[in-house]
Amino acid sequence: MGTLDRYRSLPRNPFRPSRRDVVVGMAGALIKGMEAVRGVSRRVRFPGEVDRTHLLRVVDRRVVAHDENVVALTLAAADDRPLPRWHPGAHLDIHLPSGLLRQYSLCGDPDVTDSYRIAVRRIPDGGGGSIEMHTLAIGDTVSTHGPRNAFPLTVPGYGSPTTRFRFVAGGIGITPILPMLGLAEKLGVDWSMVYAGRSRDSLPFIDEVDRFGDRVEIRTDDVHGVPSAAELLGDCPDGTTVYACGPAPMLTAIRAELAGRDDVELHFERFAAPPVVDGREFAVTIASSGREVVVAADETLLSALRRSDVAAPYSCQQGFCGTCRTRVLAGAVDHRDTLLTEPERENGMMLICISRAANGERLTLDL
Incomplete structure (x- = not known):
């Protein structure tokens, strides 16, 4: 398109009909450009930005x-x-x-x-x-x-004042623990582990765990019954760092058992959503549809949305990945994560996998 044709394509100036309005034309082009990238903004990179995918x-x-x-x-x-x-x-x-x-x-x-x-x-x-x-x-x-x-190993003598490890793995919870065993062995740190599950057949990497010999105790429900927290922790003297990964009930029991033990460090990772503590029922309105969803006192907002077939992005369900970050258009939020910054919270963002309405208020979500 030539220069004259581009000029003729511009809208007319409402105050001087004989002339074309360049400013309005530029604004229109800008809006069209914004619309063109709308919905694919995650793929847009600034000049010089490195794509780390x-x-x-x-x-x-x-x-x-x-x-x-x-x-x-x-x-x-x-x-x-x-x-x-x-x-x-x-x-x-x-x-x-x-x-x-x-x-x-x-x-x-x-x-x-x-x-x-x-x-x-x-x-x-x-x-x-x-x-x-x-x-x-x-x-x-x-x-x-x-x-x-989000679950780093702090090695005694290399940043931790403790002197030994106790590893507790439940089922698929062995996956982050397995490389930790290799590092502890390589560094010569005193350690022991209990590996628990429904049955021996259900335990992944059992052959790789067996190579550590009697440092690892295998406990299965079908042989030993469901273990107590004391049995999972075993001999846990002062100066022990506990690394645990597994089902939520197992981790909850371990945390309760170690309550008040200031001389024992506990690090844990869940593979499922944590239980709701001190929750109150509240309601949310989906701004785009006007639909209302009631969240029970013992369920997460994300769970209630999924139960109601309301589409929402999510991943970790524990408040650390940020995938479920959602804008709140109205209502006060009880933030239960440590990921969002204060500016993000002040601008109305929340993590729907773990945070809730404050004091049972109604929230309006931009979904």
Whole structure:
């Protein structure tokens, strides 16, 4: 289009009809440009910004529990480049082909730089992530932004005043613990572990755990019964750091058992939403539809939305990944996360997986 044609395409100036309005034309072009990128803003990068997305290819797939419900996937860079380093306790945010985002602990060797290993237990009603992961075959691809660590191992003598480790793993909770065992062994730190589950067949990586010998106690419900917190903690003298990962009831019991033990450190990671404590029933209104959803005192806002078939993004369900960040248009929020900054909270953002309405107020959500 020539210069004259561009001028003629501009709207007329309402005050001087014989002339074209350049300012309005520029504004219109800007609005069209904004509309063009609307909905794909996550893919827009500023000049000079580095795209840290890593495309990973499945290079190995192996069943690692005898009940065949846990599969280990080895992922390598699609371009065969070395991958970012990681430390025990780290996880990957995996972007699945369906658009779902899920977190999986790294359970391989941190010294290996050309691949990552994760493991996934198949959960039929787990929101689709585990089922989709189980359908991945060798050659399929997923993407990630690289390792993150919300469960770092603090080694005695290297930042922790304690002198020994006690590891507690429940079922698939072995995945972040497994690399920790290797590091503790390498550094010569005193440690012990109890590995619990429904049955021996349900325990993933049992062969890799067995190599540590009598440092690890295997407890299964079908043989020993459901363990108490005292049995899971075992001999837990002063100066012990406890690292626990597993089902929410197990972690709740361990926390209660260690209450008041100032001489014992406790670090834990859940693979499911934490139980709601001191909750009150409240209601939310979905601004786009006017639909009302009632949240029970003992359920999360995210759970209530999913139960009501209201679509909302989520991943960790524990308040640390930020995937479920949602704008609140009206109502006061009881923030129960440590992720959002004060400016974000002041601007009306909340994490719907863990935070609630304050004092039973009604919230209006921009969903």
